[in-house]
Amino acid sequence: MSEVVLKMQGIIKDFPGVRALNNVNFEARSGELLALMGENGAGKSTLMKVLSGVWPYPTYEGDIFLRGEKVRFANTKEAEAAGIGIIYQELNLIPGLSVAENIFLDRQFTDAKGRINWNQTFAETQKLLTELGINDIGPTDLVQNITVGKQQMVEIAKALSLKAEILVLDEPTSALTDKEVKDLFRIIRKLKADGVCMCYISHKMEEIEQIADRIAVLRDGQTIGEVTPIADITLDQIIARMVGRDIKDMFPKVDFTPGEVTLEVDNLSVTNPDLPGSYLVKNASFVARKGEILGISGLMGAGRTELVGGVFGAYPDQTTGDVKLNGKELDIKSPKDAIDAGIALLTEDRKALGLFLDKSISFNTTISSLETISSKVLGIINTQQERKVVKEYVDQLGVKTPSIDTVIGTLSGGNQQKVILGKWLNSRPDVFILDEPTRGIDIGAKVEIYKLLNELVQQGVTVIMISSELPEVLGMCDRILVMCEGEIVSNFERDDAKKEAIMAYATGSA
Amino acid sequence: MSADSNVAGVGVNGAKENHLINFIKDNATLIALIVLVVGLSFADDAFFTARNLSNLSRQVTIIGIIAVGMTMVILIAGIDLSVGSVVGLSAVVCTLMMQWGVPTILAVPATLLIVGVGIGLWNGFWIAKFNIPPFIITLGMLTIARGLALTLTNGSSVPVTSNVFPLIGGAYIPPMLSSIVLIACAALAVYSIFRDVQQSKAHGVEVNMQELLVNGAVMIGGFALAFHVFTSYKGIPVPVAIFAVIAFAGIYTLNSTRFGRRLYALGGNEDAARLSGINVVRTKMIVYTVISVLSALAGIILASRLNGASPNLGTMFELDAIAAVVIGGTSLAGGSGKVSGTIIGALLIGVLNNGMSLLGVVTFYQLIIKGLIIILAVWFDVMQKK
Ligand SMILES: Nc1ncnc2c1ncn2[C@@H]1O[C@H](COP(=O)(O)OP(=O)(O)OP(=O)(O)O)[C@@H](O)[C@H]1O
Ligand SMILES: [Mg+2]
Numbered sequence: 001m002s003e004v005v006l007k008m009q010g011i012i013k014d015f016p017g018v019r020a021l022n023n024v025n026f027e028a029r030s031g032e033l034l035a036l037m038g039e040n041g042a043g044k045s046t047l048m049k050v051l052s053g054v055w056p057y058p059t060y061e062g063d064i065f066l067r068g069e070k071v072r073f074a075n076t077k078e079a080e081a082a083g084i085g086i087i088y089q090e091l092n093l094i095p096g097l098s099v100a101e102n103i104f105l106d107r108q109f110t111d112a113k114g115r116i117n118w119n120q121t122f123a124e125t126q127k128l129l130t131e132l133g134i135n136d137i138g139p140t141d142l143v144q145n146i147t148v149g150k151q152q153m154v155e156i157a158k159a160l161s162l163k164a165e166i167l168v169l170d171e172p173t174s175a176l177t178d179k180e181v182k183d184l185f186r187i188i189r190k191l192k193a194d195g196v197c198m199c200y201i202s203h204k205m206e207e208i209e210q211i212a213d214r215i216a217v218l219r220d221g222q223t224i225g226e227v228t229p230i231a232d233i234t235l236d237q238i239i240a241r242m243v244g245r246d247i248k249d250m251f252p253k254v255d256f257t258p259g260e261v262t263l264e265v266d267n268l269s270v271t272n273p274d275l276p277g278s279y280l281v282k283n284a285s286f287v288a289r290k291g292e293i294l295g296i297s298g299l300m301g302a303g304r305t306e307l308v309g310g311v312f313g314a315y316p317d318q319t320t321g322d323v324k325l326n327g328k329e330l331d332i333k334s335p336k337d338a339i340d341a342g343i344a345l346l347t348e349d350r351k352a353l354g355l356f357l358d359k360s361i362s363f364n365t366t367i368s369s370l371e372t373i374s375s376k377v378l379g380i381i382n383t384q385q386e387r388k389v390v391k392e393y394v395d396q397l398g399v400k401t402p403s404i405d406t407v408i409g410t411l412s413g414g415n416q417q418k419v420i421l422g423k424w425l426n427s428r429p430d431v432f433i434l435d436e437p438t439r440g441i442d443i444g445a446k447v448e449i450y451k452l453l454n455e456l457v458q459q460g461v462t463v464i465m466i467s468s469e470l471p472e473v474l475g476m477c478d479r480i481l482v483m484c485e486g487e488i489v490s491n492f493e494r495d496d497a498k499k500e501a502i503m504a505y506a507t508g509s510a
Numbered sequence: 511m512s513a514d515s516n517v518a519g520v521g522v523n524g525a526k527e528n529h530l531i532n533f534i535k536d537n538a539t540l541i542a543l544i545v546l547v548v549g550l551s552f553a554d555d556a557f558f559t560a561r562n563l564s565n566l567s568r569q570v571t572i573i574g575i576i577a578v579g580m581t582m583v584i585l586i587a588g589i590d591l592s593v594g595s596v597v598g599l600s601a602v603v604c605t606l607m608m609q610w611g612v613p614t615i616l617a618v619p620a621t622l623l624i625v626g627v628g629i630g631l632w633n634g635f636w637i638a639k640f641n642i643p644p645f646i647i648t649l650g651m652l653t654i655a656r657g658l659a660l661t662l663t664n665g666s667s668v669p670v671t672s673n674v675f676p677l678i679g680g681a682y683i684p685p686m687l688s689s690i691v692l693i694a695c696a697a698l699a700v701y702s703i704f705r706d707v708q709q710s711k712a713h714g715v716e717v718n719m720q721e722l723l724v725n726g727a728v729m730i731g732g733f734a735l736a737f738h739v740f741t742s743y744k745g746i747p748v749p750v751a752i753f754a755v756i757a758f759a760g761i762y763t764l765n766s767t768r769f770g771r772r773l774y775a776l777g778g779n780e781d782a783a784r785l786s787g788i789n790v791v792r793t794k795m796i797v798y799t800v801i802s803v804l805s806a807l808a809g810i811i812l813a814s815r816l817n818g819a820s821p822n823l824g825t826m827f828e829l830d831a832i833a834a835v836v837i838g839g840t841s842l843a844g845g846s847g848k849v850s851g852t853i854i855g856a857l858l859i860g861v862l863n864n865g866m867s868l869l870g871v872v873t874f875y876q877l878i879i880k881g882l883i884i885i886l887a888v889w890f891d892v893m894q895k896k
Contacts (some may be wrong), residue, residue, distance in 0.1 A: 314784075314785060336788065336789050353781050353782055357778070358845065363774070363775075367783075367786045370768040374768050379768035387715065388713070
């Protein structure tokens with residue numbers, strides 16, 4: 001059995017009003033991938049931030065041992081020097097810099113006089129990218145011009161360039177395409193063979209099955225059970241450890257007969273601002289019915305986000321086509337027009353497009369529906385009413401937080417997502433479009449969200465869900481559109497939808 | 511899953527000293543202001559007299575009024591460099607109109623409309639519609655408005671002919687009426703705090719005792735001081751009353767209205783704000799219009815107090831206004847800040863100017879000291895965020 005390289009003992013970490021970690025004990029070995037699982041807010045990211053020096057000693061209690069030696073990092077640099085690399089859950093790249101500059105930030109190759117050797121920096125970057133199987137971006141591309149998935153790959157390249165002995169990956173695949181995930185896993189297997197110890201956080205069970213060697217579960221800041229080899233534990237047992245109860249039905253779909261057509265989209269096109277003459281979405285036409293969940297499937301970059309963004313008025317200057325709601329032609333020039341018409345869009349990119357990070361839960365929940373909690377004339381906000389509304393959503397969605405005045409940026413990723421969900425529910429939409437709504441959400445909460453979608457359709461809301469997770473689309477949607485390269489290429493009824501057929505259309509091989 | 515399952519006792523150790531440090535951090539500008547006032551009172555007998563303080567309050571109003579608008583602009587991560595020139599232009603336009611025989615009662619609103627709304631909409635239009643950086647647009651306007659003021663007057667001053675006009679900047683509300691107004695305001699303030707606490711309790715919201723006490727103490731102290739100063743020397747100066755109304759409106763707007771919320775959202779994350787249904791273009795246009803109108807008003811008050819307008823009035827006011835906002839704790843990055851902080855910032859600058867003049871500090875040194883204080887304030891703000 002390989003050597004224990006990392007041991008964390010009795011780790012306790014408090015935030016104002018929250019004990020995020022409450023006596024965590026675990027160890028990881030060289031050449032293994034240890035999966036760290038747990039619900040949203042269980043403390044996974046916090047634990048890894050303690051390890052990587054983001055939370056320096058003595059802001060936590062307990063001991064960390066590297067190869068048996070006690071370490072106390074004062075900052076992330078020290079942890080890096082000790083061989084700990086981390087890929088954070090939230091992207092931390094600098095948008096205005098190139099890929100190479102981001103990867104070798106502060107560590108560029110220099111000559112004797114301290115001048116940066118750009119050739120070498122670019123060459124090393126190119127080597128890393130090639131190793132990762134990335135061939136559509138180059139070292140000099142600006143980070144702001146590449147997709148979120150590619151940015152994630154750049155983060156991974158950056159962590160690899162550190163040649164860390166212990167590599168932490170906090171939900172690295174949440175924005176990756178299938179191919180990128182495959183490439184990442186190939187690298188992970190290679191690193192394992194090289195003896196690197198990896199801590200891997202993910203809410204995706206299939207991934208865990210594929211690459212994890214052992215698994216540790218956190219619940220409410222505590223390790224539940226021993227670190228267990230993946231072969232000795234079933235999926236249901238993992239879930240039971242995570243949520244403290246059994247989940248019987250992953251996809252609690254209720255059958256419900258969809259009503260009349262509500263949303264009609266006709267010939268919608270979105271042009272590509274970076275490449276005049278080309279299209280992100282091309283002549284897309286579809287309808288959605290009252291009381292149905294319409295799924296939109298496809299690969300990342302297929303134009304799904306742009307399609308719904310176009311409907312929502314997110315890029316009025318690039319969008320052409322007609323949108324009708326309940327038979328009435330809409331003239332949507334901005335998201336405001338869409339919202340006023342009864343359409344809501346939960347965006348895919350939570351941090352950049354959804355959140356007001358340094359504002360409270362309450363602020364974030366009511367910002368898109370201030371009219372409902374304020375006077376008509378001067379727009380004076382009724383704070384008591386606001387608190388009541390926000391409390392209701394926090395309770396209904398099970399947001400884990402000390403108070404509704406808590407700054408949303410301090411919540412765990414999954415809990416942030418729940419707050420945004422509450423924000424859009426509060427605007428009481430007729431058509432609710434959700435772009436990757438369960439990304440980064442734990443299993444228990446996923447099921448809660450599915451149940452919520454059920455409730456919504458029963459109330460007559462039209463739900464449109466974009467998802468990259470096929471099981472979710474197959475499990476929850478009444479109808480599935482498949483997009484490929486900006487076009488809607490097929491339309492499956494629930495009963496005819498098969499995984500293989502959808503994939504074939506999505507990859508353009510059908 | 512219950513919300514409190516994860517709530518455990520926060521480290522009790524060091525809670526007390528943390529409290530003190532946090533208290534000082536939260537109220538640094540206010541503490542600095544109080545220390546400065548106490549220090550100056552000891553340093554110079556002429557400082558803490560009703561007459562000096564009354565004059566001081568009147569001096570603060572000009573920058574104060576502009577700074578209320580500047581708070582909103584900076585809150586949405588913008589900047590307005592043209593305010594000083596707008597002050598000059600509006601002073602000139604208003605006095606010229608009166609010279610041409612337009613009665614004061616028409617000249618003032620006409621100036622607010624033509625200069626204030628006009629320039630504000632122009633600035634806002636380019637900034638909001640075409641996404642041109644506010645720094646550039648308002649820098650341009652800084653020159654344009656100054657040039658207009660110089661052109662209109664041919665470079666010379668305009669005397670005031672009306673005898674009503676000087677009242678705007680120079681008159682006082684009689685002491686008797688002043689005391690009634692002050693007492694009424696104080697009563698209203700106490701009542702509103704009391705009601706807030708009651709409502710919070712009724713809804714099981716925890717009341718922040720420390721904040722409440724500080725607010726209460728500041729209010730009582732403020733009203734007591736105002737009462738003393740204004741009843742023993744001529745009454746409340748009219749411009750101070752105007753400023754008080756504007757400051758209150760500013761605080762209320764940011765705290766308690768939809769519009770205020772949207773400003774915080776816009777400054778915090780513009781893309782998210784747009785996707786949350788906020789009309790970004792309209793909101794920005796309104797904000798730039800508000801600050802221009804307030805600057806125009808400041809120009810009118812200034813011309814009235816000086817009994818005439820020179821085209822160079824208001825030069826460099828943008829710096830004092832921005833300084834007041836920044837010292838008051840509003841972040842230049844947008845998204846966070848308060849009008850109450852700005853008022854304290856404006857008072858701090860005012861007291862500093864007044865005190866240094868009383869003590870006979872040479873004007874050149876005054877500039878240096880003011881600059882250092884601005885840097886100190888920003889440094890403090892940055893350190894605090896770490
Ligand atoms: N900077 C912070 N300030 C205050 N509280 C925090 C901070 N960071 C995390 N927390 C709290 O600590 C708890 C654990 O959060 P953490 O981010 O570690 O969860 P997680 O297991 O990574 O969840 P997810 O799966 O949603 O990413 C949460 O209750 C969260 O609100
Ligand atoms: Mg996390």
